[in-house]
Amino acid sequence: MDWGMKNRLSQLIKPNGRCMYLPIDHGYFQGPTTKLERPGETIKPILEYSDALFCTRGVLRACINPQNSKPIILRISGGTSMVGKDLANEEITTSMEEALRLNVSGVGLSVFIGSDYEKETLLNLAKVVNEAERYGMPVMAVTAVGKELEKRDARYLALCCRICAELGAKVVKTYWCENFEKVTNGCPVPVVMAGGPKVGSDREVFEFVHDGMQKGSIGVNLGRNIWQNEHPVPMIKALRAIIHENATVDKADKIFNEAKKNK
Ligand code: 5RP
Numbered sequence: 001m002d003w004g005m006k007n008r009l010s011q012l013i014k015p016n017g018r019c020m021y022l023p024i025d026h027g028y029f030q031g032p033t034t035k036l037e038r039p040g041e042t043i044k045p046i047l048e049y050s051d052a053l054f055c056t057r058g059v060l061r062a063c064i065n066p067q068n069s070k071p072i073i074l075r076i077s078g079g080t081s082m083v084g085k086d087l088a089n090e091e092i093t094t095s096m097e098e099a100l101r102l103n104v105s106g107v108g109l110s111v112f113i114g115s116d117y118e119k120e121t122l123l124n125l126a127k128v129v130n131e132a133e134r135y136g137m138p139v140m141a142v143t144a145v146g147k148e149l150e151k152r153d154a155r156y157l158a159l160c161c162r163i164c165a166e167l168g169a170k171v172v173k174t175y176w177c178e179n180f181e182k183v184t185n186g187c188p189v190p191v192v193m194a195g196g197p198k199v200g201s202d203r204e205v206f207e208f209v210h211d212g213m214q215k216g217s218i219g220v221n222l223g224r225n226i227w228q229n230e231h232p233v234p235m236i237k238a239l240r241a242i243i244h245e246n247a248t249v250d251k252a253d254k255i256f257n258e259a260k261k262n263k
Contacts, residue, residue, distance in 0.1 A: 004136025009170060011071040011105040012052055012138060018243050019192060019219035021173075022050035022236075024059060025075040025108075026223060028093075030082055035228045039063045042227050049236040054108055054140075054221055057094050061102075073140055074099050077109035077124060087146035088112035092124055096131045107137055108173070110144035113160045114151070122167060129168035140221075141169035142194075149196060154182040161187040173221045176208045184216030191217050195225035202235065206252040210242050219243050234259030 001009075013019050024043060026033040036042050040063035043053070052071040053064070060072060076094040080087045090110055099107050109128055111121040125141055132139045141164035145151040152175040164172045165188050174183060176193040184191050193212045199205055205225045213219075220243065229235040238256040241247035247255065 002136050005133075005138065005170075008071075008105045008136060009138050012073065012171070013190065013218065014051060014244070016244065017218055019190075020049070020051045020236075020240055020243050021054050021073060021192060021219065021221040022046065022052070022070075022226070023054035023194070023221050023223040024227070025055050027059065028056050028075060028078045029080055029087060033224075035224075042232075045233050046226065046236045049233075049240050051219075052105065054223075057098055057102060071105035072102065073106040073108045074102060074104040075109070076107045076128065077121075077142075086116065088115035088117040088121065088144070090117070090121055090124070092128060096128075096135060096137065099137060100135060105138070106140055106170070107132060108140040108142055110142040111160070111164060112144050112146060113163060114156070115146065122163065125164065125169065126167045133168070138170040139168065140171040140173055140192075141167070143172065143174040145175070152177050152196070154179040158183045158186045161191055165189045171218075176212045176217075180212050180217065181215040192219050192221045193217050194220070195222045198224050198228045202229065202256060203249065203253055205235070206238060206242060206249045206256075209239055210247075210249050210252070213242060213246075231256070231260050231263070233263070 024039045039059050054073045056075045077090045078093040079091045080089050129139050143160035154177050157174045161172045161174050171190050173192045226236050234256045237259050238252040241255050242252050
C-alpha cells in the first residue's frame with residue numbers, strides 16, 4: 001500500500017484499530033433533517049469527541065471551519081431525494097479532483113443492493129475505487145436500504161458488505177443487526193455501524209453499539225442517535241468510551257448520566 005493511502009487510512013482508523021465517525025450527510029437526500037438544520041451549530045459541541053466527519057462538499061465548504069476540523073470523509077454519491085421516485089437511483093455527484101482539492105481523508109458512497117439500481121450503484125463503487133486507488137484515497141461503501149428499513153438482517157447485510165469489500169471498498173458502513181458476527185465474519189475489510197432513525201431509549205444505543213463491537217465491528221458512523229438526542233455531548237462521550245475504552249453498557253450508561261449532571 002502506498003504512503004498516501006496508508007496515511008489517509010491512519011487518519012480514519014486510530015492506532016487501536018477503532019473509529020468513531022460522525023455523519024452529517026443526511027441533508028443530501030433528506031433536506032434539513034431535524035437537529036441538522038444548521039450543521040455547523042449541531043457539530044460544535046460534539047466534534048471534538050469524533051474521529052472523522054462524514055459530509056458533502058456543500059456542507060463542508062459552508063459550515064466547517066477548515067482550520068479546526070477533523071479528518072473528512074466526503075460523501076460523493078447522491079442525486080435523489082426523499083420525495084423523488086427512487087432513492088436508489090444515485091450517481092456520483094462529486095469528482096475525485098474535488099476530493100483532493102478539499103484534502104479529504106476518504107470518500108463515501110452508497111450502494112443499494114437488491115434494488116432496481118443495484119448494478120448501477122455497484123458499478124459506481126467499482127469505478128470510484130478504480131480512480132481512488134490511483135490517488136491513494138480510501139473508499140467507504142455505505143450499504144443503503146433507502147426507505148426499506150426492514151431489510152436490515154444479517155443475511156442481507158452480510159451479502160452487501162461482502163460485495164462492497166470484493167469491489168474494493170477499504171471500509172464498509174452498514175447497519176447493526178441481530179447476529180452481527182455473520183456480517184463481520186464474511187467481510188474481509190473493517191465494518192462500521194450506522195444507527196438509522198433514533199431508537200427508543202438511550203440504553204438501546206449503548207447496547208447495539210457494544211454488541212456490534214463485541215462481534216467484530218471497528219466502530220461507528222453514527223448520526224441521528226447522537227445529534228438528535230436531547231443530550232448529544234453525554235451521548236457521544238458514552239459511545240466513545242464503548243468504542244475506544246471497551247466500556248460496558250453499564251459503564252456507558254454511567255458516563256452518560258454523569259455527563260448529563262455535569263452539563
Ligand atoms: C445517510 C448516511 C448516514 O451517514 C448514515 O446512515 C449514518 O447516520 P445515522 O446513524 O443517522 O443512520 O449514510 O445516507
